[in-house]
Amino acid sequence: MPMRHSPFPVAVLLGAALSFLPGCESAKSRGPSPSDTQVQQPAPVQDADAWKRARVGDRVTYTFSATQGPDPRGGTARTVGGLLTLEVVAVKQPWVWVRAAFTDDAGKPLPQPRLAQDLLVPVRAETTRPLDVPHGGEASAEVPTHAGRTWEALRYVSDQRPVDGPLRARVYANAPGPLYLTRGLLEASTEAAGFHIPGGFKLTLREFREGSEGANAPVPSLDRPLGPGAFYERRVDVGPAPGVQRVCFAAERGYFLRTEAPINPDTDEAPCTDFSEAEPEALEELLMGLPWEALTSEEGPSAAAPATRTTFTVQDRAVPALTRQSREDVEGTQRVFTETSPAEPWAPALAGMPYEARFQPLSNTTERVVAGGKLESEGGTKIVRWGSWLGGVK
Secondary structure (H helix, E strand, C coil): CCCCCCCCCHHHHHHHCCCCCCHHHCCCCCCCCCCCCCCCCCCCCCCCCCHHHCCCCCEEEEEEEEEECCECCECCCEEEEEEEEEEEEEEECCEEEEEEEEECCCCCECCCHHHCCCEEEEEECCCCCCCCCCCCCEEEEECCEECCEECCEEEEEEECHHHCCCEEEEEEECCCHHHHHHCCEEEEEEECCCCCCCEEEEEEEEEEECCCCCCCCCCCCCCCECCCCEEEEEEEECCCCCEEEEEEEEEECCEEEEEEEEECCCCCCCCCCCCCCCCCEEHHHHHHHHHHHHHHHCCCCCCCCCEEEEEEEECCEEEEEEEEEEEEEECCEEEEEEEEEECCCCCHHHCCCCHHHHCCCCEEEEEEECHHHCEEEEEEEEEEEEEECCCCCC
C-alpha cells in the first residue's frame, strides 16, 4: 500500500494491535472482492483423494492480466500480465510441496517486486477439520474448451455493481481431475466498479501436465514461503496490553489457513500447532489477488517522506532497510511517524519470512512532540521473529 504523508496515525497503530493485514498488503483480503451471494446450484464434485495421489511434475499454467487505475485522485493506469504456474516439486506425504510462479509470456521474471520471485507452498494432503468454502454467486452450467480439452463446468457470477462492488465470475470444472491444484479452476475474472480503483483481472487455463508415476525429488528449503509452513511474530506496544502476536500459516487440500494470536515468547516455543479456528481461503483466490496488489504498490512512497538507508536488526539477522519519517499536526498536537521497511523484500537476510510480512513494515512508531520539542512515544510495532514450523523452527 502506498505510504502517505502521515502513514501511522494513532488509529492505525491501535488497529495494528488487532490485525496486521492492512488493506492491500493483506494476504487475506485480495482486491475488490466483497461477500458473494450463496450458490444457487450444487457445487462441482471435489476429489477428496486428489492431493494424496499428487506426483512430482503435476502442473497447471494460466494466462493472466490485470489492469488498474488511474486512481480517482490522480496517477496513471498500470497493467501487468503473463503466466501463473503451479507445479508440484516434491511429495512427502502428508505434505505436497507446490511452487507458484508469476512470469512473463516467455517464462522470465516480471519487473514488479511482489511478483518477481517464485513462492513455495507446502500443502497438507489431508485436512485437520472439515473445509467447506462454497463458490459464491449464481451458478449456470456450460461446456467450455480450455487447454485442448472440453470440460463440463459451472460458471459462478456475482454482480455487486448495484452496491458499488465488482462483477465477479469463476468457472470451475465439475470434476477437477488434473486441475486439483486449483480445485478445477478453468477461468476467472473480476471487474472493479463503484468507488473502487477502476480496473480488473482475468485468468484463463492455458495448459496442464501430469507428473510421471514414481517421480521423486527432495523437499526444497522454505526460503520463500507464500506463507504455509511458516510464521512470524510482531511486538505490539500499543494500547493497555502490549505484547507479542504470532501469525501462523498453513494449507490443506488447496485451502490457505491463517491464524493470529497473542503469545508469551518465554513459554510458547512450539509455534503453529492449532489451525482449528482458521478461516479457509481458496489458494487460487489468494494467488489471483497478488497481481492487483503488485499494481497498487507501483505508486510508491510519497515524495514527502524521503528514505534513509538503515539496518534493521532482529535476532542474529541484519536486514538492509529503508526508514521514512513524516510529521502531522492534528488540533495543535504534532506527531512524528517513523516506518522501517525492507530495502529489498527478497534479500537473503529475510530467508524464511512469509510473503505477507515481506511487504509490511519491519517496524513503525508514533511519537508526540511535547514541551521543549521532546518526543514522547505513543507506541509502535516491530517484527521480532520468523521461521518455519514445518520441520523445526528457524
